[in-house]
Amino acid sequence: MATIARSLSAVLLLMTATLSPARAFDIEAHRGGRALFPENTLVSFSGALSMGVDTLELDMGVTRDDVIVVSHERWLSPDLARDRQGQYVAPPGLPYVDLTLAQVKTYDVGQIRPGSSYAANFPDQKAVPGTPVPTLAEVFDLVRRSGNPHVRLNIETKIDPDHPETSPDPERFVTLLLALLDKEKFADRVMVQSFDWRTLQLVHQRAPSIPTVYLTMQAGPNPNVFLDRPSPWTAGFDPVTHGGTVPKAVKAAGGQIWSPLYYDVTADTVREAHDLGLEVVVWTVNKPEDMARLIDLGVDGVISDRPDLLREVARTKGIALPAAYPVSP
Ligand code: G3P
Numbered sequence: 001m002a003t004i005a006r007s008l009s010a011v012l013l014l015m016t017a018t019l020s021p022a023r024a025f026d027i028e029a030h031r032g033g034r035a036l037f038p039e040n041t042l043v044s045f046s047g048a049l050s051m052g053v054d055t056l057e058l059d060m061g062v063t064r065d066d067v068i069v070v071s072h073e074r075w076l077s078p079d080l081a082r083d084r085q086g087q088y089v090a091p092p093g094l095p096y097v098d099l100t101l102a103q104v105k106t107y108d109v110g111q112i113r114p115g116s117s118y119a120a121n122f123p124d125q126k127a128v129p130g131t132p133v134p135t136l137a138e139v140f141d142l143v144r145r146s147g148n149p150h151v152r153l154n155i156e157t158k159i160d161p162d163h164p165e166t167s168p169d170p171e172r173f174v175t176l177l178l179a180l181l182d183k184e185k186f187a188d189r190v191m192v193q194s195f196d197w198r199t200l201q202l203v204h205q206r207a208p209s210i211p212t213v214y215l216t217m218q219a220g221p222n223p224n225v226f227l228d229r230p231s232p233w234t235a236g237f238d239p240v241t242h243g244g245t246v247p248k249a250v251k252a253a254g255g256q257i258w259s260p261l262y263y264d265v266t267a268d269t270v271r272e273a274h275d276l277g278l279e280v281v282v283w284t285v286n287k288p289e290d291m292a293r294l295i296d297l298g299v300d301g302v303i304s305d306r307p308d309l310l311r312e313v314a315r316t317k318g319i320a321l322p323a324a325y326p327v328s329p
């Protein structure tokens with residue numbers, strides 16, 4: 001008997017050693033789920049929490065009085081923001097760095113401008129007039145109110161090395177962010193993501209326990225990383241000088257998560273990233289057939305404007321679904 005038990009434990013030990021570690025799949029609501037609700041608002045985040053997601057994805061800007069607000073653009077967008085008279089702001093928009101929080105709060109971002117290409121792209125987004133731009137602190141408060149102890153936030157520093165005048169510099173941005181996370185005691189609930197890897201380098205140095213998410217776009221309209229030349233976005237960690245591939249550059253930069261545009265990834269690059277110990281979380285995937293294909297490729301998470309569809313596809317793949325925590329905005 002003792003011999004059989006010893007052989008069995010040897011087999012089990014071998015199996016444990018050869019199986020790759022289990023990865024929990026990450027269902028992320030992009031901007032809270034912008035195909036369904038006004039993006040990056042308490043309305044969309046409460047919708048996502050009420051449905052059940054693993055992660056709220058959101059974008060950050062900074063006001064003139066140093067408040068972190070949640071917004072994809074570094075300005076009040078002409079496609080989203082209406083003043084108290086109901087007029088959408090004129091192009092090119094009003095930069096947050098020129099506005100106080102009190103000024104930002106006078107605008108309504110609850111309804112896409114009718115006739116815009118954004119409106120055509122998201123015809124099912126529910127209009128919720130009277131919705132303000134939230135601060136990041138207000139999103140933390142919503143998460144607390146929901147009672148969800150698991151949901152995480154994938155928070156993106158919106159900063160552009162080619163347009164330094166439209167945001168604080170990386171140093172200031174990260175200083176403000178880490179101070180807020182410290183004050184709100186939310187550092188253990190967030191991942192910091194960026195196309196501008198300079199901010200991620202500062203997060204590594206100052207708050208090494210916070211996971212960093214290296215965003216990349218190679219084939220899309222605004223590439224931030226190239227295989228054959230350096231980029232101002234990569235803080236010096238270019239594939240051309242760091243191993244020849246994007247996953248190797250992310251690894252060299254110290255990243256834990258590689259977050260590529262979904263049509264940049266292949267089975268080979270997903271495998272390479274995993275071999276390097278990176279997780280792969282793709283954006284922004286809205287068609288069920290693409291979600292299913294990417295899950296089959298082995299990605300560790302999907303960021304989607306349709307978290308409802310993503311939940312359904314994940315369910316059919318046998319992935320455990322995150323619980324719903326209904327909460328009002
Ligand atoms: O998190 C990835 C995705 O949000 C990056 O693209 O432009 O929607 O912020 P964008």
Ligand code: CA
Pocket residue numbers: 057058059156
């Ligand atoms: Ca984003």
